[in-house]
Amino acid sequence: MHRRRGLSVRLKLTLSYTAFLMAAGVLLLAAIGVFLFKEGWLITIGGVWRETPGIAFVRGFAPMAAAVMTFLLVFGLLGGWLLAGRMLAPLDRITHATRTVANGSLSHRIRLPGRQDEFRELADTFDMMVTRLEAHVAEQERFAANASHELRTPLSVSKSLLEVARADPGRAADPLIDRLHAVNTRAIDLTEALLLLSRAGRRSFTREHVDLSLVAEEATETLLPLAEKHGVTLETYGDVAPAVGSPALLQQLAANLVHNAIVHNLPGQGSVWVSTGAGPRTVLLTVENTGEPIAPEVASTLTEPFQRGTERVRTDHAGVGLGLAIVRTIAEAHDGTLTLAPRPGGGLRVTVALPAAAPHPGGGAVPREWSPAGA
Helix, strand or coil: CCCCCCCCHHHHHHHHHHHHHHHHHHHHHHHHHHHHHHHCCEEEECCEEEECCHHHHHHHHHHHHHHHHHHHHHHHHHHHHHHHHHHHHHHHHHHHHHHHHHCCCCCCCCCCCCCCCHHHHHHHHHHHHHHHHHHHHHHHHHHHHHHHHHHHHHHHHHHHHHHHHHHCCCCCCCHHHHHHHHHHHHHHHHHHHHHHHHHHHHCCCCCEEEEHHHHHHHHHHHCHHHHHHCCEEEEEEECCCEEEECHHHHHHHHHHHHHHHHHCCCCCCEEEEEEEEECCCEEEEEEEECCCCCCHHHHCCCCCCCCCCHHHHCCCCCCCCCHHHHHHHHHHHCCCEEEEEECCCCCEEEEEEEEECCCECCECCCCCCCCCCCC
16 A cells, blocks of 8 residues: 655654653743742842843743753653653564565564563564464465376376377377367476476575576576467577576576466567666666567466466467466566566566675676577
């Protein structure tokens, strides 16, 4: 929800403390002034003690009251700011933990120390909720992994039997066998995709230094025959983009993006552009492709499992519906983000942003240009 920026709670508490202190000071000084005026107490004027009635009393008492109120104002602002900060420190910690969990780190806990109070109760409830959520997600991932693993064996057996049947000269032209072979291949692809999705979600991989530019170049070279088959032009360019992660998973990420850009394109006249870039804190891998116009609300759902745009369902290469879901999971497992945006002329622009790797002691990376694939 978009909200306009307002005053911080700390500032509001500081002003409230100061206003309360000033009001108490005004009442106290007023009470003292009335008491002194009625009793005719002696106050100091010019260093001499004497009785001061009427206007002389006010002239003598007003500077002291002003000095006291100034002191109370400064003391209230400074003291209120420090006190509010100390009181709200647990809330800042809870907010930071909430944002961390919202970004996908379900293993994070607040573990707020101290005796039980409202803040500690809120933190403990949050930790309990995240623990249950993490256990539920882990259970789902284990189920998907186990189910996919169990399906691999019968699917592999079916594939072998179908290949034997296709090799039989008497059945080679049977369209039913070809159809079953296509369905079996699709089921195997879906099983492998589910396994990869569950493994990436668990973040159980060794992190190494990876250059996204090399990963992107390898993906385009591998898929160049597919692009030529579909009449799609591949262009790759960009700078060295050092990241830290799993080379195999990042290679799968780049391959999925390039594959999607090729098969969901204009037939016979499409283009795909693959580029990388490096900033102070992030590195980018961007894949753009021509294609049919995609509505923004449709583009935002393409990373969900088994979700495709309407025009993508009609293609013969619709895939298993997990390509971009796998990309998103791999990006999040590397503490990165995935952004999808329709191109003005049709097609899609997909950008993966990952944390940049720390530069090597010997110096930073040197940009280099790639040549178009197949040139």
